[in-house]
């Protein structure tokens with residue numbers, strides 16, 4: 001091309017103008033996509049929706065090859081909560097700060113990684129088989145603390161390079177961190193509303209709600225439903241002899257033993273002071289008796305550790321009742337299990353009694 005030729009000059013200017021316009025249009029589209037994503041992030045109403053949005057929708061909308069979310073979970077709160085939530089791709093839960101330090105060091109700012117010096121980080125941030133060649137690693141920060149990270153990866157080595165700006169991504173990370181924190185708080189509140197603070201099993205309010213659902217399912221589908229009432233023996237004496245904190249500790253450990261003895265789908269709750277209730281759907285009398293005896297035996301054998309580091313022992317009386325085929329109310333089943341536990345106390349405690357009263 002001859003630059004002094006006016007026609008060539010015009011053509012060159014046209015070419016430059018077109019490339020500027022193309023870049024502006026691409027930027028505008030990018031801005032629109034980020035804008036739409038931010039609006040959706042702000043509007044999410046559940047943890048699973050949020051995770052699916054960050055990991056699945058983001059990957060599809062931005063034409064990425066991989067998206068990863070890491071969340072710090074020092075007290076294993078998320079480890080307990082997340083399995084119950086339906087997620088296409090769950091986040092990776094971190095039990096320490098190490099992996100985040102490896103990615104961000106002390107800088108805690110968005111990192112764009114392409115081929116070159118920091119390439120090794122790609123193997124940390126993504127599964128090795130994903131073949132990621134460039135990536136954006138976004139630290140998620142709330143109130144000055146690193147709570148996790150969001151990783152966008154591409155097999156195109158030029159998709160992200162360290163000289164590009166990170167303004168959009170920084171903003172996205174800030175909004176994602178707020179959305180994650182608010183969902184975690186919501187999840188905590190939801191769980192607190194249905195969990196007994198001392199023992200960690202469900203509370204009476206949740207039991208009252210779930211038992212009605214279990215009752216109507218069992219009646220509709222005509223499957224057996226067993227109810228256990230479990231009452232710690234001479235609990236007043238444990239409190240009186242060893243102190244209230246030891247009584248609390250026994251309650252906490254009994255709650256844990258009961259919970260661990262059950263299958264998914266069974267329901268355990270603290271019904272009152274030293275009383276627990278268990279619902280076993282699709283379980284016949286023989287099966288329910290086995291569960292009751294297993295729990296009773298475990299409690300009998302357990303050395304309960306006191307807050308001072310000593311041990312005390314405890315036993316349980318268990319009342320078992322089966323939902324009568326023609327039951328009309330869940331209250332009948334509860335009343336029958338209550339009668340049975342009363343009978344177990346009468347027979348000398350530390351035993352399981354099956355309610356034998358004629359079906360209601």
Ligand SMILES: Nc1nc2c(ncn2[C@@H]2O[C@H](COP(=O)(O)OP(=O)(O)OP(=O)(O)O)[C@@H](O)[C@H]2O)c(=O)[nH]1
Pocket residue numbers: 198231232233234235236237239243244245246247248251272273274345349
């Ligand atoms: N430490 C502690 N004690 C509790 C809690 N809730 C109820 N209690 C106590 O549990 C005791 C229950 O006593 P009782 O109902 O007389 O029954 P018990 O001593 O277990 O005797 P039996 O059931 O007849 O074997 C009471 O002393 C309550 O104060 C709690 O959250 N923590």
